[in-house]
Amino acid sequence: MSDSTPPMTTPNSADLQALRSRAHYAVLKANKVLVLRGWDDPVYVACRQALDSVMILLN
Amino acid sequence: MGRTDGTYADFQSEGDKAWNALDIAGQFESVRAHAERIAADCLEGRAPNVLPVCELEARGTEIQFAADVPLVPSICPVVILAGSNYDMGRQYARQVIEIYGGWIFRRQAQRSFSEDERREMARWEEQLATYMPEILDFVRGWAEGAGDAGVPMSYEQVLAIWTGTLPPSRSVRPMALALTDTHNKITTAAYLGVSTATLDHDDMCSGACAWGEATPDGKLVAGATTDHDCTFQATIVAYPERGNSFIYTPFSVNGSIPVLGRFFMAGHPGMNSKGLAYVHHGGANTGEPREQWGYGVRRGPATFHLMQFAASAVEARDIQIGWPVGDTAISLGTAGGLFADARYGCSIEARAGSPDNPDPIIREGTYDALGRSYSFLYATNNALDPRSRWLNAAPAQGCRYSLAGGWHTFDPSAIFSGDAGEAFRRLSSKNSEGRNRQFYASLMLGYGRIDASYMTTVYRQTGSIPAGDYDEVCAAWHKGAQWDCSAAHRANAFTVVMEPAADGTGRYHACVGPADRALACRDPGHGYYYYDETNAFWTLTLADTPEQLVADAGNTARREILRAGRMLDHLAVGFAGKALLSRYLDLAHISLQKADDLCTGADLPDRDSKLAHLAKITRYFTRAQVRARQVIEAIEPPPTDPKTLITPPVAGAAIYNREAV
Numbered sequence: 001m002s003d004s005t006p007p008m009t010t011p012n013s014a015d016l017q018a019l020r021s022r023a024h025y026a027v028l029k030a031n032k033v034l035v036l037r038g039w040d041d042p043v044y045v046a047c048r049q050a051l052d053s054v055m056i057l058l059n
Numbered sequence: 060m061g062r063t064d065g066t067y068a069d070f071q072s073e074g075d076k077a078w079n080a081l082d083i084a085g086q087f088e089s090v091r092a093h094a095e096r097i098a099a100d101c102l103e104g105r106a107p108n109v110l111p112v113c114e115l116e117a118r119g120t121e122i123q124f125a126a127d128v129p130l131v132p133s134i135c136p137v138v139i140l141a142g143s144n145y146d147m148g149r150q151y152a153r154q155v156i157e158i159y160g161g162w163i164f165r166r167q168a169q170r171s172f173s174e175d176e177r178r179e180m181a182r183w184e185e186q187l188a189t190y191m192p193e194i195l196d197f198v199r200g201w202a203e204g205a206g207d208a209g210v211p212m213s214y215e216q217v218l219a220i221w222t223g224t225l226p227p228s229r230s231v232r233p234m235a236l237a238l239t240d241t242h243n244k245i246t247t248a249a250y251l252g253v254s255t256a257t258l259d260h261d262d263m264c265s266g267a268c269a270w271g272e273a274t275p276d277g278k279l280v281a282g283a284t285t286d287h288d289c290t291f292q293a294t295i296v297a298y299p300e301r302g303n304s305f306i307y308t309p310f311s312v313n314g315s316i317p318v319l320g321r322f323f324m325a326g327h328p329g330m331n332s333k334g335l336a337y338v339h340h341g342g343a344n345t346g347e348p349r350e351q352w353g354y355g356v357r358r359g360p361a362t363f364h365l366m367q368f369a370a371s372a373v374e375a376r377d378i379q380i381g382w383p384v385g386d387t388a389i390s391l392g393t394a395g396g397l398f399a400d401a402r403y404g405c406s407i408e409a410r411a412g413s414p415d416n417p418d419p420i421i422r423e424g425t426y427d428a429l430g431r432s433y434s435f436l437y438a439t440n441n442a443l444d445p446r447s448r449w450l451n452a453a454p455a456q457g458c459r460y461s462l463a464g465g466w467h468t469f470d471p472s473a474i475f476s477g478d479a480g481e482a483f484r485r486l487s488s489k490n491s492e493g494r495n496r497q498f499y500a501s502l503m504l505g506y507g508r509i510d511a512s513y514m515t516t517v518y519r520q521t522g523s524i525p526a527g528d529y530d531e532v533c534a535a536w537h538k539g540a541q542w543d544c545s546a547a548h549r550a551n552a553f554t555v556v557m558e559p560a561a562d563g564t565g566r567y568h569a570c571v572g573p574a575d576r577a578l579a580c581r582d583p584g585h586g587y588y589y590y591d592e593t594n595a596f597w598t599l600t601l602a603d604t605p606e607q608l609v610a611d612a613g614n615t616a617r618r619e620i621l622r623a624g625r626m627l628d629h630l631a632v633g634f635a636g637k638a639l640l641s642r643y644l645d646l647a648h649i650s651l652q653k654a655d656d657l658c659t660g661a662d663l664p665d666r667d668s669k670l671a672h673l674a675k676i677t678r679y680f681t682r683a684q685v686r687a688r689q690v691i692e693a694i695e696p697p698p699t700d701p702k703t704l705i706t707p708p709v710a711g712a713a714i715y716n717r718e719a720v
């Protein structure tokens with residue numbers, strides 16, 4: 001009996017949509033935290049740019 | 060992902076490579092993990108690491124590509140058309156391909172049709188030939204223009220974008236389910252997966268307008284949003300040789316919205332040189348007896364026709380009452396919607412009996428509890444007229460009615476008592492009720508003072524979500540609780556404020572995405588977020604000629620750049636956002652310079668080339684405007700609560716407590 005990790009099942013459309021939805025919710029929560037800060041705050045500027053780089057993947 | 064599951068079926072070529080599902084799953088997980096890390100860093104006051112991403116490239120277009128995935132532009136492109144409808148169709152295809160590249164029409168250019176589909180298209184075509192033959196000229200021109208630009212399309216392939224290939228629906232269905240393409244199994248799977256399995260939809264829209272005594276100068280002002288994940292769209296500025304000039308933005312350039320499906324070139328809002336506005340689709344469906352459902356004119360071509368030929372809201376209303384009831388069971392399947400000018404507004408909720416024995420349901424104003432009429436109208440995604448109780452797939456026991464919110468149901472057992480299509484409509488009534496209350500309260504509050512600034516502020520005002528853990532609050536919503544949501548929310552794909560004018564100098568202000576980054580969600584859902592999101596508007600002023608319109612856009616860009624520069628100069632050296640805002644201002648200067656370079660030295664041989672050239676200049680000017688306004692609004696945030704614009708209250712103005720209506 002092999003003890004190797006079984007190959008991951010290929011996700012179907014519903015699985016991918018669920019994953020996409022989770023990713024969107026994570027962005028929603030990050031944005032909610034982000035907008036509590038403003039342009040005069042270095043953390044806002046850095047987080048805004050970081051979130052933008054994430055959005056390229058989600059586009 | 061859209062390449063794997065088909066949700067981007069109308070935006071990809073059949074020859075494109077399919078992506079590996081495991082890779083896609085990994086990327087979504089990566090996005091989630093990075094976003095969670097950014098949220099944690101932001102909470103704790105740390106600067107996060109920036110995710111390394113692939114280089115963006117233009118590939119000879121005006122948009123950017125990440126790997127080979129096109130990114131939705133965060134500043135809406137503009138096309139400028141003039142001449143006959145045939146000419147305008149040809150120019151449209153050419154300019155859209157110049158902006159986006161040939162891939163934008165390639166999927167449609169690969170479509171083939173069965174005999175049944177051809178027969179159906181011929182039936183829809185006959186309706187267009189009867190009521191608006193100029194649309195068929197536009198279709199012919201589009202086919203020629205696409206071919207000239209390297210994407211050969213047949214007349215039939217373009218016609219299918221405007222008419223669809225299916226017979227009129229016999230049951231109530233939203234777009235996605237109604238337009239499932241049975242000849243494309245990939246698309247079918249995607250639509251079923253998205254729409255019936257989860258019903259987690261963010262795809263709604265809104266519109267509001269005020270005129271006469273509601274506005275300071277008696278002129279019309281209107282605002283609207285489209286609500287979905289913003290896609291590849293273009294604002295059309297048209298100068299037809301017959302009829303009115305107009306500005307109008309379809310939901311996308313090729314008649315399809317990813318996930319939602321095909322919509323026959325519908326969109327909103329639009330306004331013309333006579334001061335007429337098409338504000339929104341009106342929100343109501345299926346108010347006509349079932350035996351009257353059938354062939355007619357789709358909303359997209361109807362809107363093009365009315366913008367071109369109607370001189371007033373009364374005329375737009377009467378023309379539509381003269382058209383057949385049409386395919387009313389699906390969203391945007393037939394004519395109707397919310398129209399207004401400076402003297403009159405109407406929201407056509409149903410056109411029963413048209414054209415021979417019309418008994419329409421039309422709202423012509425908004426009423427208070429004492430029956431007094433007010434010169435404003437609004438609409439979201441439910442029916443509002445007291446006579447419309449059974450519209451929009453009402454459950455067997457009917458819907459509840461409120462003066463401000465219209466017909467709605469919050470009861471999950473009623474919402475889910477039918478099929479998925481019916482549930483979609485009932486859920487829409489629930490989130491519409493809250494958005495309608497917000498409109499009612501804001502427009503009553505500002506009555507007499509509603510101008511473009513006020514309307515823009517209405518579209519920057521967030522709704523409120525009950526306090527507590529988001530997941531728990533969402534669970535309560537699903538059980539029947541309601542939120543005080545707003546028409547301004549995180550699923551706004553495109554936000555527009557219009558100042559139509561009968562002298563042909565109306566102004567159209569447009570922003571991709573929501574008008575404020577901090578807006579809350581409208582109902583349980585994640586909303587949408589954009590790469591390089593701007594939350595800022597460009598402005599176009601309709602003028603007698605395209606040249607004048609372009610010149611005005613340039614003047615606005617120069618004025619805003621000057622203002623942004625002055626504001627930036629006054630910022631303290633240590634202001635955290637100064638470097639990034641300076642970069643935005645640099646982008647504004649670069650766009651302005653490119654526009655100015657194009658303005659000189661062009662010697663173009665034909666009108667199509669000249670119009671394409673003018674449109675390109677306009678796109679640079681509008682980009683310059685948006686970049687400058689990003690700087691201005693970061694330093695001096697615009698108001699986000701209409702109440703702050705109404706101090707002290709106008710004597711006699713109605714002050715309404717939102718929770719009380």
